[in-house]
Amino acid sequence: MIEIKKIAFKRGENQIFTSLSARIKPGEAVLLSGPNGVGKTTLLQLVGGVLRVQSGEILINGMKVDELSIKEQASIRAVAPQKRNFSLAFTVEEVINFLPKKLKAPNIDYIIDTLALRALMHRKVTELSGGEQERVSLALAFCQRAEYYLLDEPFSAQDSKSIKNIIKVIKTLQKADKGILVISHNQEALAQYFDREIKLS
Ligand SMILES: Nc1ncnc2c1ncn2[C@@H]1O[C@H](COP(=O)(O)OP(=O)(O)O)[C@@H](O)[C@H]1O
Numbered sequence: 001m002i003e004i005k006k007i008a009f010k011r012g013e014n015q016i017f018t019s020l021s022a023r024i025k026p027g028e029a030v031l032l033s034g035p036n037g038v039g040k041t042t043l044l045q046l047v048g049g050v051l052r053v054q055s056g057e058i059l060i061n062g063m064k065v066d067e068l069s070i071k072e073q074a075s076i077r078a079v080a081p082q083k084r085n086f087s088l089a090f091t092v093e094e095v096i097n098f099l100p101k102k103l104k105a106p107n108i109d110y111i112i113d114t115l116a117l118r119a120l121m122h123r124k125v126t127e128l129s130g131g132e133q134e135r136v137s138l139a140l141a142f143c144q145r146a147e148y149y150l151l152d153e154p155f156s157a158q159d160s161k162s163i164k165n166i167i168k169v170i171k172t173l174q175k176a177d178k179g180i181l182v183i184s185h186n187q188e189a190l191a192q193y194f195d196r197e198i199k200l201s
């Protein structure tokens with residue numbers, strides 16, 4: 001379980017959280033919503049170990065995030081950041097194959113097919129559209145063997161068909177008892193697909 005316990009976090013003069021608590025259990029898909037600038041990405045970076053809480057604590061499977069090594073964190077959670085900048089001209093296939101064998105999920109073919117990436121496998125990531133790059137970035141998270149998947153605005157450049165397909169992958173992960181946290185600023189149409197919504201305001 002991911003447990004966010006009374007955390008506070010300040011960026012410069014900006015107090016983003018004062019005492020926020022939330023939890024994500026295995027098998028649960030949770031939507032994290034709220035207006036622009038409210039702190040959704042910040043929260044994901046705290047859970048993902050990129051930033052450290054200033055008070056309170058974040059536990060993953062009972063262990064403090066800050067006390068886990070990068071390797072340990074990688075084996076527990078996969079993150080698809082809001083923006084992944086692909087700057088090197090590798091193919092989609094090469095990018096996915098960079099994942100260490102130990103970290104690879106068993107259902108990579110299913111993910112590539114469901115995210116409609118099969119026809120793009122030999123294209124260079126730098127030459128794909130924004131929406132296609134976003135799906136590669138998501139695939140990179142889904143292709144990791146993890147217990148939790150943290151996705152920051154995974155639908156922002158997707159059409160309705162792609163959104164449905166991404167939700168299909170999320171449902172499949174849920175059935176395998178994975179916990180999923182999805183950030184979206186555009187939550188109204190999406191809430192129905194999730195077990196719960198955490199609203200930041
Ligand atoms: N690297 C940073 N340094 C200072 N302030 C930041 C940084 N990144 C984001 N912020 C500020 O923190 C607040 C929360 O940002 P963010 O978590 O990205 O919001 P959201 O994802 O909900 O749109 C915003 O006011 C933003 O301007």
Ligand SMILES: [Mg+2]
Nearest residue numbers: 040041042082
């Ligand atoms: Mg954000």
